[in-house]
Amino acid sequence: MHKNTLFKFVRTVMCCAMFVTAGASAKEPRIVAVGGALTEIVYALGEERLLAGVDTTSQWPEAAKALPQVGYMRNLSAEGILSLMPTLLLTTQSSGPQTVIEQIRQAGVEIKTVNEDNSADGVVSKIRTVAEWLNASEQGERLAKQVQEDFDRLERFTSGIAQRPKVLFVLAISRGAPIVSGEGTPADAMIRIAGGDNALKGFEGFKPASSEALIEAAPDVIVLTDMAANAIGGIDRLFDMPGFGATPAGKLGKAVTMDALYLLGFGPRSGQAALDLATRLRTVDTVASE
Amino acid sequence: MMKAAFAMPGETKRYAVLGGLTLVLFVMVIVSLGIGAYSISPGQVLAILSEVFGLQLPWPFDDGHRAILESIRGPRIALGVLIGATLAVSGAAMQGLFRNPLADPALIGVSSGAALAAVAAIVLETSLLRNVAQILGYYYLPAAAFSGGFAVTWLVYRFAGSGGRLDIASLLLAGVAVNALAGSLTGLLTSIADDQQLRTLTFWSMGSLGGANWSQVVAGLPFFLLNLLLLPYFSSALNALLLGEAEAGHLGFSVETVKTAVIVLVALGVGCCVALGGIIGFIGLVVPHLLRLRLGPDHRIILPGSALLGASLLLASDGLARSLAVPAEIPIGIVTGVLGSPFFLWLLYRQRMLGG
Amino acid sequence: MLEARKIVVDIGGKRLLDDITLCVKPGEVLAVVGPNGAGKSTLLKTMCGDLIPQHGFITMNGTELDDWPIAELARVRGVLPQNSTLSFPFTVLEVVAMGRCPHRRNGDPAHDDAIVRQAMALTDTEGFVDRIYTTLSGGERQRVQLARVLTQIWEPVGDLPRYLLLDEPTSALDLAHQHSVLAIARRFADRFQAGVLAILHDLNLAALYADRIAVLHSGRLMAFDSPERVLDADLIMEIFGYPVTIAVHPTKTDCPLVIPHLLQNAE
Numbered sequence: 047m048h049k050n051t052l053f054k055f056v057r058t059v060m061c062c063a064m065f066v067t068a069g070a071s072a073k074e075p076r077i078v079a080v081g082g083a084l085t086e087i088v089y090a091l092g093e094e095r096l097l098a099g100v101d102t103t104s105q106w107p108e109a110a111k112a113l114p115q116v117g118y119m120r121n122l123s124a125e126g127i128l129s130l131m132p133t134l135l136l137t138t139q140s141s142g143p144q145t146v147i148e149q150i151r152q153a154g155v156e157i158k159t160v161n162e163d164n165s166a167d168g169v170v171s172k173i174r175t176v177a178e179w180l181n182a183s184e185q186g187e188r189l190a191k192q193v194q195e196d197f198d199r200l201e202r203f204t205s206g207i208a209q210r211p212k213v214l215f216v217l218a219i220s221r222g223a224p225i226v227s228g229e230g231t232p233a234d235a236m237i238r239i240a241g242g243d244n245a246l247k248g249f250e251g252f253k254p255a256s257s258e259a260l261i262e263a264a265p266d267v268i269v270l271t272d273m274a275a276n277a278i279g280g281i282d283r284l285f286d287m288p289g290f291g292a293t294p295a296g297k298l299g300k301a302v303t304m305d306a307l308y309l310l311g312f313g314p315r316s317g318q319a320a321l322d323l324a325t326r327l328r329t330v331d332t333v334a335s336e
Numbered sequence: 337m338m339k340a341a342f343a344m345p346g347e348t349k350r351y352a353v354l355g356g357l358t359l360v361l362f363v364m365v366i367v368s369l370g371i372g373a374y375s376i377s378p379g380q381v382l383a384i385l386s387e388v389f390g391l392q393l394p395w396p397f398d399d400g401h402r403a404i405l406e407s408i409r410g411p412r413i414a415l416g417v418l419i420g421a422t423l424a425v426s427g428a429a430m431q432g433l434f435r436n437p438l439a440d441p442a443l444i445g446v447s448s449g450a451a452l453a454a455v456a457a458i459v460l461e462t463s464l465l466r467n468v469a470q471i472l473g474y475y476y477l478p479a480a481a482f483s484g485g486f487a488v489t490w491l492v493y494r495f496a497g498s499g500g501r502l503d504i505a506s507l508l509l510a511g512v513a514v515n516a517l518a519g520s521l522t523g524l525l526t527s528i529a530d531d532q533q534l535r536t537l538t539f540w541s542m543g544s545l546g547g548a549n550w551s552q553v554v555a556g557l558p559f560f561l562l563n564l565l566l567l568p569y570f571s572s573a574l575n576a577l578l579l580g581e582a583e584a585g586h587l588g589f590s591v592e593t594v595k596t597a598v599i600v601l602v603a604l605g606v607g608c609c610v611a612l613g614g615i616i617g618f619i620g621l622v623v624p625h626l627l628r629l630r631l632g633p634d635h636r637i638i639l640p641g642s643a644l645l646g647a648s649l650l651l652a653s654d655g656l657a658r659s660l661a662v663p664a665e666i667p668i669g670i671v672t673g674v675l676g677s678p679f680f681l682w683l684l685y686r687q688r689m690l691g692g
Numbered sequence: 693m694l695e696a697r698k699i700v701v702d703i704g705g706k707r708l709l710d711d712i713t714l715c716v717k718p719g720e721v722l723a724v725v726g727p728n729g730a731g732k733s734t735l736l737k738t739m740c741g742d743l744i745p746q747h748g749f750i751t752m753n754g755t756e757l758d759d760w761p762i763a764e765l766a767r768v769r770g771v772l773p774q775n776s777t778l779s780f781p782f783t784v785l786e787v788v789a790m791g792r793c794p795h796r797r798n799g800d801p802a803h804d805d806a807i808v809r810q811a812m813a814l815t816d817t818e819g820f821v822d823r824i825y826t827t828l829s830g831g832e833r834q835r836v837q838l839a840r841v842l843t844q845i846w847e848p849v850g851d852l853p854r855y856l857l858l859d860e861p862t863s864a865l866d867l868a869h870q871h872s873v874l875a876i877a878r879r880f881a882d883r884f885q886a887g888v889l890a891i892l893h894d895l896n897l898a899a900l901y902a903d904r905i906a907v908l909h910s911g912r913l914m915a916f917d918s919p920e921r922v923l924d925a926d927l928i929m930e931i932f933g934y935p936v937t938i939a940v941h942p943t944k945t946d947c948p949l950v951i952p953h954l955l956q957n958a959e
Contacts, residue, residue, distance in 0.1 A: 099663060117664030120532075121539045123546045124408050126663030128400070129373035140532060145474060145547035153403040217531065225531065251530025347801060435779060572793050579790065580777045582742050587844065588766025588794040633780035 075134040075156075075180065078127050080119045083169075083313035084136045084160065085110050087176045090314040091185045098130040101141075105307050106315075124149040136176065138162050162312075164235035166197035169316050189314055196317020197239075204241030204324055211327050213242040214265035214295065217252050217306070219277045219287075226255040232310040233269075240324035242267070257289025267327050268295045271306040302326045350637050357644035361417070364648040368413050371655050373662040374404045381405065407549065415548040416654045417647040418560040419613045422605040424646020427620025428627075428638050429567050429598050432574035434504060437628065440621050441606040443511045444599060445488040448518035450610035451541060453484020455522050458537045459529045475555070477540070478611035482559075485607030488518055493599055502595045504581075543614035543669030545654050556608045563605025564643055570594055571635035578633070616669045618676030619646050625683065693717055694739065694855050694887055699748035701731075701738055701911075708734045709745070710911045716887040718853035721878055723898035724891045726908035727932050732891045733774065735908065736859050739889065740771045753852060766794035767849045770841035774859040776833065781824045784836050788812055791843030807846045808839075814876055815839040816869070830864035838873060848884065856880060858890040862897065870894070874901040895950045899923055900941070907931060923948045 078099040079085040085104035088094055099114040101122070116127050119138070124146045127135065135150055135157045151157050158179050160172050170190045177186020215227040215237060227233035228249035237244050245265035246255070255263075268290065275281045284301050285291040295301065304326075308319050369385075370378045379395035384405050386393050423441070430439040441447065457480035461469045469476045492514045496507035529537065573594040576584035585591050609616065623646045624638055631637050653671040660666055695715040701708045708731050716722045724732050737743040739750055741757045750757040752769070770791070778787070788811060792804040812818040815835045820828065825836060838861060845854045856877060862870040877888045878901050892898045898905050899919040907915040907922060909931045915922045928936050934952060941947040 102664075114663050117661075118535070118539070120535055121544070121546075121665075121667075123373070123658070123663070123665040125404060125658065126373045126665060128404060128408070129375070129663050131400075142536075143547045145549055145552075148474075149408055149547065149549060152407050153400070228530075251532065253530055254527070435777065437780070572790075572796070575782075575786075576790055576793060578778055578780050578782070579787075580773060582737075583771070583773055583776065585742070585762065586740065586766060586769070586771040587790065588763040590762055628781075632786065633782055634786055 073181075076130075076132045077134045077136060077180075078116060078130055078132040079104060079136045080116070080122065080141045081136070081138040081160075082106065082307050083172070083311045083316075084138065084176065086311060086313035086315065087173055087189075088136075088180070090173075090189050091177055091180060091182045093180050093182055093185075096180065098132050099127065103307070106311075122146045122150075124153070128153050128155070134158060134179065136160070136179075164232045164312050166194070166239065166317070166320075169312050169314070170194050170197075172312075173314060193314055193317045196321060200239065200317060200321040200324055203321065207241060207328070210241055210243050211266040212245040212264060212294075213237045213327065214245040214260065214263055214268045214293070216268060216270045216274045218271065219274045220254075223254045223256075224260070224274070224287075224290075225252050226260075227252055232312055235312075236309055236316075236320060236323060237269075239320045240327060242324075242327055257292075260289035261292045263293070265293050265295045266298075266300065267330060268293070268301045269309075269323070269327075270301060270303045271309070272303050273306060275303045300330045302330050349631075353631060353637060354640055354644065357641055357648070361644050361648045361651075364651040365413055365417065368416070368651045368655050369405060369409055372404070372409060372658050374400075376401050376404060411550045411553050412545050412548040412654070413651065414550075414553045415556070415612060416545050416651050418553070418556065418564075419545070419609045419616065420619055420647040420650025421643035422560050422563050422609050422646075423616065423619040423650070424623035424642035425564060425567050425639055426602040426606050427646075428624035428635065428642040429570070429574065429602055430620070431624055432577060432635055432638075433595060433598050434508060435578055437625060438621070441602050442515070442620075443508060444603065445492040445511050445514045445518065446485040446603045446606045447610055447615060448515045448522070449488025449491075450481040450485035450607055451615060452488070452518040452522045452525075454481040454540055454610075454614075455525045455529075455537050456480070456484075458533050458540065459525045461533075474551075478552070478555075481611035482607045485610055486603050488514060489599065489603040489607075493596075500592065502592060502599075504595070507599075539667065540614050541669070542667030543616040543672075544657075544665070544667050545613055546665055548612070552612050556612050559604045559608035563601050563608075567598065567601050567605075568636075568639040568643075570598055571639050574598070574635040574639075575633075614667075614669060616650070616672055618672045618680070619650055622676050622680050622683075623649060625680070629683065629687065693751075693753065693853075694889070695751045696735070696739055697748050697751070699738055699745040699750065701734055701743055701745050703734075703743075708911050709738065711748075712908075712911075712913045713748075714906050714913060714916050716855065716889045718887050719881050719885040720903040721881050721888040721890065721901055722904050722906060723902035724889065724906045724908060725893070725895060725898055726914075729910075730908040731911040732908055733859060734911075736771075736857055736889065736891055740769070740857050741765075752855065763794060766844065768845060768852045769855045769857070770844040772838055772841045772856075772858045772861055774863070775830075776837055778825060781826055783821070784812075784817060784823050784825055784828070785821045787825050787836055788817070788839045788843055791840040791846075794844060795847075804843075807843050811839040811842040811846060814842065816872065831866060831869060834861065834864050835869065835873070838876070842876070842880075845886070854884060854886040856886055856888045858888065860891050860893065862892065862894070870897060877901065895923060895928070899947050899950065900944065920946070920948050923950055 075096060076098050077096045079088055079097060080101040082103040082105060085100045086106060088097055089107050097113055099116045100110050101116055101119045103119050104110045114130055117123060119141045127150055132155055135155050137157060137159045139159060139162050147157060160175060170193055173190045173193060174186050177183050215233040216224045217227060218225045226246055228246050228251055229244065230250045231252060234244045245263040270281060278284060278287065281301055281303050285296045285299060290296050308315055309323065369381045370376060380397040380401055383393040383395040383397055384402050426441045430441050430443060431437050454477055457465060457477055472479055492510045495510035496502055573584065573589040576587045576589050581591050624642045627638050627641045627645060653675065654668050657666045657668040657671045693715050697713050699709055699712050724735060726732050738745055752760060789808050792799060812821065815838050817835050817839050845856065848854065858877065861873050865873060874897055877890060880886050881888045902919060904917060905919055905922040906913060914931055915927060923938055925936055925938050936953060937951045939949040939951055941949045
């Protein structure tokens with residue numbers, strides 16, 4: 047019985063797939079996008095009809111969530127992806143496992159990998175590259191220009207301000223221990239672009255930090271993902287947590303929450319996100335704290 | 337009546353059981369080839385298989401179908417059969433060696449050693465071990481896990497043996513201690529891992545047959561075959577060991593050789609399983625136990641039977657892993673754990689009820 | 693001949709066997725007796741190769757035990773353990789059939805089957821052939837183990853003499869089975885010219901079934917001779933610390949009968 051349902055499901059997927067293929071011109075690629083930024087770019091180019099599936103990090107726009115999910119970008123399954131009959135797999139360097147990517151390549155699917163360059167130029171060139179792969183250079187150029195403008199506006203905004211706040215970025219909070227950003231992360235890059243300084247230096251990646259390390263880092267502002275804020279029951283609670291209250295940010299109650307994908311995705315929205323962050327870093331209201 | 341009862345312990349029963357289990361495995365292989373996210377009908381499976389032998393069957397298929405079978409499901413199922421069989425046979429052999437039906441290959445440190453080495457490999461990939469990682473390429477992680485499993489087993493073995501004698505009780509204790517140490521070191525490495533590494537090692541530790549390819553199967557084959565072909569050779573010796581070590585010696589078995597050989601074979605086989613499939617629990621424990629409940633403890637049936645049933649069960653679990661969340665996958669270690677533990681509890685409960 | 697020559701065994705700094713020389717001849721039953729802790733089990737373990745003596749050596753048919761290939765040894769010598777650790781649910785039949793392991797390489801299953809059946813009939817165990825070994829009583833287990841050891845050396849290999857070493861084979865048995873087990877051992881020695889060494893506690897059983905008795909005390913061999921010479925009231929008093937009277941067995945007149953006294957101060 048179970049198997050029947052399964053077969054039915056697979057058949058439905060296949061039928062849809064065939065329908066979509068039939069409706070499109072022969073030359074158009076059928077895409078599985080792995081990585082939130084890539085999915086966003088495809089949507090921003092207006093080419094979402096080409097998407098056959100996305101990974102679980104593709105959470106925006108809302109419509110992307112309705113597409114078949116091929117799993118987490120680091121734990122892809124060859125057959126799952128191939129069952130969506132793609133002709134093109136868009137990936138980033140951190141997609142994997144490598145053996146699975148290799149299998150998909152051997153099955154005749156074209157694999158395109160973008161560089162993960164967490165900078166304004168990186169985003170712009172990423173957009174151009176993807177647009178080229180999708181034969182949508184025209185839209186690509188328009189989008190690239192738009193994004194470039196966002197970054198230019200950001201630069202005009204930040205260049206007028208000499209003082210750079212020290213920012214602590216909190217990715218997640220599990221069992222009371224915050225997972226914070228060191229160097230070399232998208233968060234680190236975003237803080238810099240937004241005219242701040244990462245309060246934590248000397249280690250790479252996201253790592254759990256002790257209360258004392260937080261105080262030692264002495265951030266002026268704390269940026270949390272929405273997820274982290276939810277985990278502690280709202281941003282109001284942040285400064286009740288050990289360590290956070292004793293930082294300069296804690297004394298003034300300065301904390302900002304932002305959507306992780308929006309802030310860290312380095313997709314087409316990143317210029318806006320950076321501008322958003324830059325503004326909020328400087329205009330942050332004091333968070334109510336007891 | 338009496339005469340029939342006196343028939344030698346189950347030559348006929350043995351062949352019947354092993355024949356039945358072989359059939360089950362064969363069916364499982366065919367079914368597994370036919371299920372998955374990508375729809376291939378059983379007819380197409382047969383058509384593609386028989387094309388290898390130059391036969392043409394009336395089920396049309398295209399290159400996509402063939403590619404899926406040849407390069408994705410084929411190696412995956414081969415690896416599943418080898419890993420399932422090796423884990424189950426190794427579990428059965430360990431239970432015999434430790435004279436404890438709850439023993440598990442993990443007792444001699446092979447799994448925790450492999451896990452430690454794999455986690456170290458993941459965490460240190462971009463720093464300390466960068467060159468090693470570049471040289472080994474795809475084989476970096478499997479090679480690390482395999483050597484780690486073997487090294488830690490060797491350590492346990494050295495602690496337990498003295499004066500040419502291996503003391504099974506000391507082996508158990510050394511195993512517990514070394515497992516705890518390896519676990520702590522793994523924890524230490526995990527705590528210094530960054531977010532991406534954490535995700536990679538989480539998925540690794542849950543086990544998966546995804547990404548299997550023929551070159552992995554070929555690389556692991558010698559170790560799997562050593563384990564699967566040689567362990568059953570020690571069936572009678574393991575039976576005799578259950579009487580006691582001295583008794584096994586008096587029955588003409590070189591007890592020390594048997595113990596060492598079994599440990600080496602288990603370390604090779606299970607090390608290879610962990611290296612290529614990650615941590616896949618419960619097969620090694622449940623399969624021999626289940627067979628023993630039905631067929632008694634004779635290793636001459638239990639060892640080959642475990643190989644066949646272990647392979648079938650792992651294929652079934654992998655089938656579920658592949659098809660429950662299409663087009664994504666569930667880690668197979670999760671499937672075996674979720675199915676295996678309640679099943680094991682049910683077995684224990686039933687045994688108690690029947691045993692009074 | 694199975695022979696111990698001047699063997700000394702020390703374990704943990706304690707001398708368990710001190711300069712013991714004795715032998716079991718083909719066709720004879722040798723009973724080893726002695727108080728608790730005298731070294732009887734240590735002697736048996738040394739005689740079968742489980743313990744290596746610090747001094748002296750053990751020979752079997754003139755060859756040192758160490759030089760016997762272990763598989764060869766198993767074909768001509770069976771050892772009955774005092775108790776077995778078997779905890780897996782083997783059937784009785786499977787346990788007895790394990791005795792055929794040493795012969796399996798050139799064995800014929802039907803022939804092995806026949807031997808297993810005969811050994812089980814002889815030890816009165818065929819009644820629980822399909823029972824699970826772990827559900828048997830202590831005495832039943834002992835007989836099953838004896839059946840296993842008998843199947844092991846049931847047939848001669850070439851013209852090599854066979855040996856049977858029994859560690860307290862009657863300890864868990866009722867009266868009738870004590871005698872049937874020792875009668876089996878006796879018959880084995882008489883009919884097949886096998887050498888039997890048995891550790892016994894009951895001096896009268898030793899007197900009835902053994903050709904010679906070895907008396908151990910604190911690791912030393914105190915006497916080693918025929919029952920009528922060894923079973924002497926003074927020697928028993930000296931070794932066991934208990935007064936006895938030696939009488940003549942009412943039906944087997946060449947056999948001494950040991951009758952313990954009732955101690956007056958034992959309430």
